[in-house]
Amino acid sequence: MVFNSLTFIAFFAIVLAIHSLPLPWKIRKVNLLVASYLFYSAWNPPFVILLWISTVVDWYAAQGLVRAQRPVARRAWMLLSVVANLGMLGYFKYGGFLLANFTALLASVGVVYHAPAPDIVLPVGISFYTFATMSYTLDVYLRRALPARNFLDYALFVTFFPHLVAGPIMRPTELVPQFEQPQRASRRRLFFGLALMTVGMFNKVVLADGFLAQAAETVYDSDKIPGALDAWMGTLAFSGQIFCDFAGYSTIAIGVAMCLGFAMPDNFRFPYAAVGFSDFWRRWHITLSSWLRDYLYIPLGGNRHGPRRTYAALMATMLLGGLWHGANWTFVVWGGLHGIYLSVERWLRKRFSGFKPNLWALLAFGLITYALVNITWVFFRAKTFSRAWTVLRGMFGTNDKAVPLLSTESLAVVGAIIVGLVVTHWLMRNRTLESVLARAPAAVLSCTWAVMAFAIIATQGNGNAFIYFQF
């Protein structure tokens, strides 16, 4: 089920009520585990089997890793986990994509092959929970952590519903210890958790779905040709939509966990105030970028084997990171662009290592970063390369037969929200939400909370799934 639905409100109220009862900790953990399976099966019940497979395989793989003495045996247990998880991910997420590319490859050498339509349904959240469970066996394999003490804690780590389908991608060392001791939110944590849920819901329902999605759709899902204004505003709208959608989800997830007495990590840190792309990736989808860094970039050699190997590892990581988002070459290009940006930035930082930018230069670099990030969003949002090129040409003002696509109202609303968003990110660049809330007048907090709650209800969200569910 999605967070922005009546079903979730009812579900969460029941789960929270049971979790608050004076029951033994084990019973309350079982409540959370059963609730998490219900949460997942509320989409498509049979897919819960995949979740169980992933859970069981990694549990036994980690146990095997601890018992194994020889490096070969340890590697075998690790590979079992990786192959099982990536195998499931590959079949369900990339099966159709691989088949289509294989068919195209054969056609390019003159072999006509009509592959049957695979008709594979993508299990929601599979990219997220496979990465979470893999981090469990990989941490044990890399001797960074020992396995969980009992299966219940481990199964709950994999399945815990706030992070299950769209992250933040949790590591076992972040969550399993929290299950080892009874957790129940204090009243303050409960109320603050509800405040975070409201902030996240406002981002998702009001800003992303209510006011930004339509403009992005108008530009990207149309067959009409946009001019510079429409192409930029459609892309800026998407940049706002995807941030509000995904950061909104993460904030709700953190709030939900907090209401239950658990802590989840930050997934975003005001990314549109990033100066440079390494800074951007320290602020955007932090739990994915750090996962890729720890389990892909560093094992590929990281920056330990000279510049060439570093750049190769960087590009490989970002290309695979792009592919993780979706089975389409447009996502690979998106990742590749970020890889190039990061490589160029790395080279520039070495070349001008003594350069210390002043405030204005910092702002300028920040805006350049945001503009270049928007270029990458074109490939992320467009369903085809053809449409991506059309929008890109529009952004560079080279579309000949452009027609106006967005209404005055749409331009004004998108403009206001994006300016507000970017300014907020800059003001919050070196702060946390909590540090600001600690100083704001109580009346302002109450009024802001009420306005957001009213806007959420009055916008009447139609329960749109979060964008990242498809990944």
Add this chain to the structure above:
Amino acid sequence: MHLSTSSSDLVVARSASAEARIAQRPGLRLTAADRPGIAQPVPERDVPDRRWGTILFVALVLTLLMLGAWEWHWRSFGVEPSIANTDALWATQRRRIDQGEGDGATVLIGSSRMLFDLQLPVWQALSGKRPIQLALEGTSPMFALEDLADDPNFRNARLLVGVAPDIFFSGFAYRGDVLKYTRKQSPSQRVGQWLSMHFVEPFLAFDDPDYALPAVLERQDWWPVRPGMHPRKDVRKLMVVTAPDRASHIWDKLEKDPAYAALAQSIWAQHFSLGPGMPTPARLRKLTAEQIARASVAVAKLRKRHVEVIFVRTPSAGQYLVFEDKLFPRAQTWDVLLARTGAPGVHFQDHPELQGLWLPEWSHLATRDAVRFTGALYRIIEHDTGHQIAGVAAKPLAR
């Protein structure tokens, strides 16, 4: 076994520089981005030291006050709480056929005219059986016709197909994804629909897409029209669903408020000229031929399962009727449809008892006249011409 304490030590050691950096900036906290290549520790989440209980209480009161004002505003406008005409509600009715009611049922498909104009209680009173309402506003019934044609659960039945020429013959489908939604509807969405229908919709008038915040903002007059764009207003609220089986009628504001009816007419009038973005006459002819061909195939399949298909040209009036006659002349559309499909049809212009009806905005019947229309239509189908089994009557009924 407990997670390694040594990994925690490692965390502290390796992230020391990051911590030092963060420590210089109060208000920041470490994230996984600051701790490369190590096991991540349990996150720390601070709660600002505020009186959150009081803040929440005041926020709740303010929220309720704002919602109360919003609700009062829309009730003053004439809106009453009603059942939401959602895809999920449609899915509940479509499932009735899957669950066995399709054998011997009367099913209605079409667009908004079939939805608002055909009154289920009247039909039930006359026939003893309540039809299954599957018509969808702004949507050609072709998808439903083909879906039912392929459904073996639908047999020995009667299917009334509403024909609004501009929608039926163009194949326009405002809600064309409803079938896909129905097939993929998750348990969560089903529960959500039930909760909404029982705990939200009966109480809140503003719970209607026409009064959603973005829609209200978008239609304000203060926005200038962008050069090069045509001003365009979206269709406003026109109907009320009165029962969970999608029994509906026109919203009475259209009958009582001439200004609102005029607004609805002006919105229809946007479509009456072949402006930019509208299909050309040649394109319309091609679309019409395609729709009739698809209907013929579907009707032939249904006939094999003893389903009586009856096309119904629901009433229209004023400039809307002029527009339809001009773009979709009867001889090139309706008459061809009946001839090709071999199915009988009822055209409102052929029957005196279907004349003199009031359509406040040219396209849908006033509720009182919808009652009259339903009764007359039932009698035409059942009595005036006798019960005609599909395949026998390839002609208009009682013309």
